[in-house]
Amino acid sequence: MAEWWRGAVTYQVYPRSFQDDNGDGIGDLAGITRRLDHIARLGCDAVWLSPIFASPMKDMGYDVSDYMNVDPTFGTLKDFDILVNRAHDLGLKLIIDQVLNHCSDQHPFFKESRQNRTNPRADWFIWQEPRHDGTPPNNWLSVFGGPAWTWDARRRQYYMHSFLAEQPEFNFRNPEVVDYMEKVLRFWLDRGVDGFRFDTVNYFYKDAKLRHDPADYRVKTEPDANPYTMQFHLFSKNQPENLGWLERIRRVLDAYGATTSVGEVGDAHMPIQLMGQYTQPGRLHQCYSFEMMGPDYSPAFFRRNIEEFFQGAPHGWPMWAFSNHDVKRHVTRWAKHGASQDLLARQAGLLLLSMQGSICLWQGEEIGQTDTELDFEELTDPQGINFWPEPIGRDNTRTPMVWDGSANGGFTTGKPWLPVKAPQLARNVASQQGKPDSVLETYRAALAFRRANPALIRGSTTFLDTPDPILAFTRDTPGQSLLCIFNLSPHPTSVNLTGLGAPTGPGQGITLQGQRLTLGPNAAGHLTVKGPVAVI
Numbered sequence: 001m002a003e004w005w006r007g008a009v010t011y012q013v014y015p016r017s018f019q020d021d022n023g024d025g026i027g028d029l030a031g032i033t034r035r036l037d038h039i040a041r042l043g044c045d046a047v048w049l050s051p052i053f054a055s056p057m058k059d060m061g062y063d064v065s066d067y068m069n070v071d072p073t074f075g076t077l078k079d080f081d082i083l084v085n086r087a088h089d090l091g092l093k094l095i096i097d098q099v100l101n102h103c104s105d106q107h108p109f110f111k112e113s114r115q116n117r118t119n120p121r122a123d124w125f126i127w128q129e130p131r132h133d134g135t136p137p138n139n140w141l142s143v144f145g146g147p148a149w150t151w152d153a154r155r156r157q158y159y160m161h162s163f164l165a166e167q168p169e170f171n172f173r174n175p176e177v178v179d180y181m182e183k184v185l186r187f188w189l190d191r192g193v194d195g196f197r198f199d200t201v202n203y204f205y206k207d208a209k210l211r212h213d214p215a216d217y218r219v220k221t222e223p224d225a226n227p228y229t230m231q232f233h234l235f236s237k238n239q240p241e242n243l244g245w246l247e248r249i250r251r252v253l254d255a256y257g258a259t260t261s262v263g264e265v266g267d268a269h270m271p272i273q274l275m276g277q278y279t280q281p282g283r284l285h286q287c288y289s290f291e292m293m294g295p296d297y298s299p300a301f302f303r304r305n306i307e308e309f310f311q312g313a314p315h316g317w318p319m320w321a322f323s324n325h326d327v328k329r330h331v332t333r334w335a336k337h338g339a340s341q342d343l344l345a346r347q348a349g350l351l352l353l354s355m356q357g358s359i360c361l362w363q364g365e366e367i368g369q370t371d372t373e374l375d376f377e378e379l380t381d382p383q384g385i386n387f388w389p390e391p392i393g394r395d396n397t398r399t400p401m402v403w404d405g406s407a408n409g410g411f412t413t414g415k416p417w418l419p420v421k422a423p424q425l426a427r428n429v430a431s432q433q434g435k436p437d438s439v440l441e442t443y444r445a446a447l448a449f450r451r452a453n454p455a456l457i458r459g460s461t462t463f464l465d466t467p468d469p470i471l472a473f474t475r476d477t478p479g480q481s482l483l484c485i486f487n488l489s490p491h492p493t494s495v496n497l498t499g500l501g502a503p504t505g506p507g508q509g510i511t512l513q514g515q516r517l518t519l520g521p522n523a524a525g526h527l528t529v530k531g532p533v534a535v536i
Contacts, residue, residue, distance in 0.1 A: 005195070005260035005285055006317060007457035008045035009359045009447060010095065014325050015052055015074055016060065017400045018363060020412035027400070027411070029075035033083045035403075036090055038429065042366055043447030046093035048197050048262070050325060052080070053099075056106050058166045059382060060398075061097075062199060063104035067184045077191075084192045093194035095262065100181050101203045102167040110168050114152050114159070124177055125168050126160035126206065127152075139212045140236045141228045145386045148236065162203055162236065164382060172204045172245060182252055189256045198249075201263035201287065202274055205242045207235035216268075225390045232269060246283040253285075262319055262360075263287040272305060276313025286358050288319040293327040297334045297488055299471035303463045306356065310461065318357040322348055323365055329397050332371040339490035339521035341368055346442040346508055347486060350524040353446045354484040356461045356475065361443075363401055367427050368439035371396040378419060404430035445506035449526075453505075455480040466535055470495055470519065474533055481529035485510070487519035494518045496536045501528030 019031030029052065039047055051061030054071045061071065070080050087094045103110060113121045128137040128149070136149035136158050142165075149158040150165040160169050170177050185196065213231040224230050246263070253259040261284045265274045271289030278287045291305055309318050322330040331338075331345045338344025345368030352359055374395055379385050384393015399418045402409035405428055409420045432438035450456045459475035459482075466472045469489035475482050483500060487493055487509070496515045503510050507525020511518040515536065517527075 002258045004045065004093065004258055005358060007358055008093075009043070009353070009361065009450070010046040010048050010262070010319070011039045011042065011044040011361050011363065012048045012050070012321075012324055013039075013363055014050045014398055016417060017398055017411070019401065019403070020414065020416070023412060023414040024073075025412050025414040025416045026073055028073070029070065029079040029083050033079075033086050035401075036083075036086055036092065040090040040092055042444055043451060044092065044361065046095055046194065046260075047087060048095040048360065049097060051097045051099055056104055056166070058104065059164055060380070062099050063102075063106075063164065063167050064099050065104040065106045065108075067103075068187050081191060088192070093260070094192075095195045095197055095260065096188060096193050097199060098185070098188075098196045099199040100170070100184070101200045102161060102163065102169045105166045105168055114154055117155055117157075123174050124171055126171050127155060127157045128160070128210065129157060138210050138235075139231075141213075141231060143226075143228050144383050145226070145228075160206070162200070169203075169206075173208070173241075178245065178248070182248065185249065185252050189252075189259070194258070195253065195260035195262070195285075196249075197262040197264065198284070199264055200237075200266055201246070201278065201284070202242060202265050202267060203237045204245055205239040206237070207239060209235075211235045225387055229268060233267070238267065238270075238274065243277075243283065246278055250283055250285075260285045265289040272308045273312060275318055276309055276316040279313065279316035279318070281315055286317045286319045288321055288360060290327065292320055292322055293324065293330070293333075295333060297337045299466070299468055299486075299488060302351075302471055303473075306461060307463065310356070319360055320352060320355050320357050321360040321362065322352055323362040323397065324360070325362065325398055326394055327397065329362070329365070329369060329371045331368050337488060337490065337522075341370065342437075342439055343490075343508065343522040344368075345439045347488075347522040347524040349439070349443045350446050350507065351471070351484075351486050353443075353450050354456060354475065354526070356459065362397075366440055366443040367402070367429055367432055369402065369427050370423060372399040372419070372421050372424055374399075374418070380418065399424060402428040404428050442506055442508075449505040453480065453482065455482050464497075464533060464535055466495055469493065472497075474529060483527045483529055483533055485517065485519070485523075485525065485527070487521065487523040490521045492518070492520050492523075497533055498536055499529055499531035499533040501530045503527050 016027045018027045019035045020027050021031040052074045053064045054066035054069045055061045109121050113125050136147050140148035142148045144163050161167050213233050216232045263284045265271050271291045275287040278284050379395050381393040381395045400411035400416050404410040408416050432440035455475040455477045459477045462474045464472040472485040505526045509520025509523030510525045
């Protein structure tokens with residue numbers, strides 16, 4: 001089916017942390033291949049692999065030194081081909097990360113570019129003269145701290161980087177760069193991948209005039225831990241020229257048939273609007289942002305984001321996620337809203353899998369995994385190290401997948417690259433297998449229920465004006481209507497509703513007596529609809 005991705009559920013794998021098969025403490029492609037049946041049995045449609053390309057690993061693979069080869073840490077191209085074939089045998093699509101905005105400073109192209117101003121790749125990166133006082137050309141900041149410009153003595157110019165100084169940014173205004181990036185996409189499509197997740201998809205183009213970013217209009221009472229968030233990034237990203245590149249990506253993908261693209265929109269000011277703009281017909285298939293990966297867990301918050309997207313971009317398509325490799329796990333983040341970890345974890349899964357759009361699950365989410373408390377000496381993430389102790393960084397969410405209760409959770413026979421600690425070890429796949437009330441089996445049931453009900457995959461969404469802390473909405477297709485209802489608090493509550501049939505599918509804490517719906521702590525579930533639904 002050409003549009004298999006619309007409403008599909010993708011499972012994100014962080015290769016370093018999924019399964020180590022050679023005992024070096026770092027996950028690898030052979031390990032992922034061995035564990036793919038877990039993802040298939042869960043009921044997902046696709047797998048997204050975070051970067052596996054050759055890299056010095058200054059930013060754990062998001063600094064690529066060879067776009068057309070696998071890093072030896074993870075295996076070989078042959079191992080990758082085996083993984084692709086196994087995924088397809090299991091009925092899973094395979095999506096891989098593409099980090100095209102920037103590369104490693106060890107990439108041969110950057111090494112050549114920095115030699116002088118006349119070499120064939122002199123204009124492949126963003127180079128600029130210093131101002132007369134020797135300072136960088138503008139006030140742009142790096143997400144990872146400090147200026148977004150680093151001085152290079154050989155060229156006597158600054159080069160630009162939105163992240164680490166070891167991650168120089170390509171100049172997408174150079175047609176040769178764009179041609180090369182298309183070649184990279186075709187290389188992996190020819191190897192059988194079903195699509196791409198594009199890192200920092202709104203960063204590709206910068207303001208041609210290199211104008212200063214203004215201060216954030218949202219006045220701060222004190223400095224943020226990361227000064228990057230104190231600017232309104234009008235000129236260092238989100239440029240209109242970006243759209244032409246996204247349209248070219250779509251043409252390439254369309255030539256390969258039933259493929260897909262997912263864009264990561266990183267923006268604090270207009271993420272939902274950019275998601276809609278980037279997924280208009282002829283552009284990316286779907287986009288996600290970090291909007292639902294923050295601290296808010298209220299009915300108004302979820303309603304606002306979903307309504308804002310579909311009202312602003314009726315022809316666009318979102319991908320929703322509650323956690324990923326860059327943020328605190330949601331069971332930890334929203335802990336105060338749960339009567340227990342399991343109740344909250346199950347509710348979050350049932351809620352996410354009821355939303356209109358495509359869905360992305362972060363590895364370990366299906367067992368209710370929590371963040372790992374790490375000491376400074378245990379960190380590897382440059383963001384966490386640079387801004388210690390706040391923001392806390394990303395290692396805490398990236399610790400290894402826990403398969404069983406044995407040493408290191410069955411992840412490795414060696415010393416894991418990040419530790420598996422007791423609170424995480426207690427939440428493992430084996431201990432939840434076959435237990436109907438476990439987080440794992442709830443996710444499996446919710447995924448099966450979503451797949452079996454067209455209203456949850458393609459149906460429109462209508463929110464009800466229910467009182468806090470109740471979130472309620474219907475998902476409707478011409479042949480089916482379901483009410484999805486959630487008590488987003490650790491305390492019981494109730495509401496009277498018309499038009500309801502019986503509870504259906506997986507759920508927790510829901511009792512219907514006449515028109516009175518009683519919702520226990522973190523209640524979640526679905527009911528059939530037999531007439532107009534209204535609060536009375």
